[in-house]
Amino acid sequence: MKPRQQRMLAVGLAVVGVAVAAGLTLRAFEENMMFFVEISDVIAGEYPSERNFRIGGLVVADSIQREEGSLDLRFSVTDTRCELDVSYTGVLPDLFREGQGVVAHGRMADNDLFIADKILAKHDENYMAPEVAESLGKHVQDQTASLGGRSSECETG
């Protein structure tokens, strides 16, 4: 093969590869993208209803309820402003505890229950997912601000 053809071949293949990749990516990103939705937004009714999304916050103290002898579990997660009930069936990660940060994947069953299909563990108890930290931080600020008259009440949608 002449060098020019050789280069054409390489470039052509790369272009085809990237084109396939790009096509595939755009289509499949749509299906596999999972949005993070703040608890307050979920409660306000602003969440994708037809697909899975992620939530995160702190597990509310004394909210964990378990049916004896069953893997079914219910607990509440809060972003310090609103609380959301979550149900999950399965083995929990080690660092799942009341008062600790948690991230869950799943979808809303009806207007007030989040069915989690995955509860995320973390490696380190000092580490908190940045999106959860940000969500919590924002509402703590709101509460401070509410002394000046802004509402920090949980609003349902």
Next chain:
Amino acid sequence: MIPEIGHFALILALALAACQAVLPLLGAHRDDAALMSVARYATFGHFLFVAISFVCLTIAFLSDDFSVLYVANHSQLALPTQYKISAVWSAHEGSLLMWILLLAGWTAAVAQFRSDMPDKLVARVIGVLGLLSIGFLLFALLTSNPFDRLIPAAMDGGDLNPLLQDPGLAIHPPLLYVGYVGFSVAFAFAIAAMLSGDLDENWARWTRPWTVVAWLFLTMGIALGSWWAYYELGWGGWWFWDPVENASFMPWLMGTALIHSLAVTERRGLFKSWTLLLAISTFSLSLLGTFLVRSGIIVSVHAFATDPTRGFFILAFLAVVVIGALALYAWRAPALDSTAGFNAASRETFLLLNNVLLVVATTLVLLGTLAPLIVEMLNGGKISIGPPWFEVAFLIPMIPLVFLMGFGMHTAWRKQNEGVWFKVLKIPAIAAIVIGVVLPLLFYGRVSLMLVVGCTAAVWVVATALVQPYRSWRRKDGAAGITRSALGMSIAHLGMGLFVLGATIVSAFGIESDRAMRIGETLEVADLQFQLRELREVQGPNYTAIEAVVEVRDGAEFIATVRPQKRQYLVQKNWMTEAGIHPTWNKDLFIALGDQLGDGSWSVRIQYKPMIRFLWIGAFVMALGGMVSVSDRRYRKSKK
């Protein structure tokens, strides 16, 4: 006192790294032998002082010096000695120091084992590595000093994260880092070639073994990480497409492309500027990985705690390296490229395809990893990309890659005689199709398209990899003895075949079941009976544990007793799952103990993982192939 010595040694190392960077590069530019001869000694001195610093930090850990902040945060009095040592590289500051040590070690190795390289090339390579060392040493000294004091000192430390108290994790980061850092040698060779304007077959011959050694360590490091995640995280998966895993996988993919492209450059003098670009990209991806892991910018279970200044420093460093290298590339590379062409039916074509597919695969992984960042920057919300996307995207370039591999191995340089393909590949092709369909059907009783594709690909690669060693062993058709280099290639490809087989079978036939279980109860998973015999308390050196004794039977036949534990570490008070695994060559039985369910029963996760060992065995066989190929005689010429 000892920590101050360590800190001071690190500063001296920085001064020596500056000598190592500036003087040899200047010497090579001016053709001054005296300046170039500084390279060797500056390198050894630099390495010595970094080593002293590393030893000082290790002593601080061994002597429980909790007046050092890093020690106080990551160790504890009752921590077993081997974990006090591995705690040195368990977090950001210490692992960065290890990175610096390994970079200095690689540089010293280049200075020592220079083969028949000319002085100027050695001087330039060492100089460029010195520049990189300056960057990392500044990073450590300015933002991440492991010797920072804690005053007043703590009475006891905060303990090493229990997940890291494990032999697998003690050796995983060093192996991974040897690989990561090793790619900086290939990068330095590329920069040296562009500075000098000399890039010939000899350059590729010198660069190749260093690159392969880096690659084989990275291979082992990634495999160990996968194995550790499998048994220690208690999840039972072996790859999660987590951003941090991807951070190590992208340089591996690109590095694999690089070692194949180097083969063409060495044997045929082609793909020169492409090889340079791959060397730059591979190292840049290593740096990008460091940035992703250490800046806290990406959501990952592996991420280090966040610190914006560190993230900014690495990003700036990454930008300098990438922009500098690419500018040099744009300026010098066009002059280096050869004008020779090659035949379509030749090994060159297959290696070109290999490179294109690997680069496409790397691009896809990169895209999936960075997509959440890009979408957030465009205010599209906080998203994450799930493993299903990666699995599909990654397989698209990988399936053709694996099938082409069998042809490429048996294609001659320059021009292939098409008749030879048929003669040599007939048997592997038949074996692949027959076994690919029969194996899943016979042993697991079911087939699907992906299963047949996976099994056929695996058998095809294994069989084609064995052809050449077999023919030279039997002296078939007067076949010549096999060179180490060709044998290494066959072994590495054999490893790839084993890996594909393991990945296919475990993905298709693995069973995972979360259940509730009480004492005396028997559960049935994968046609095996799991009976919980007893629960008892066990004392470890720094933890107490509840241990479940689970007996596994296949009907009347006793298989194994598996003992999963739930450990509570005394300092951090966290509960940790220690999975119980019964490994055999063709399957793993995996039991993890969950929580108490109130009425005396426990939640358990029982998993049946057929052929999962083939994943890690395959990876280690690949690494072994790399080792065999670098032992080839032509890499061991001494200086004339």
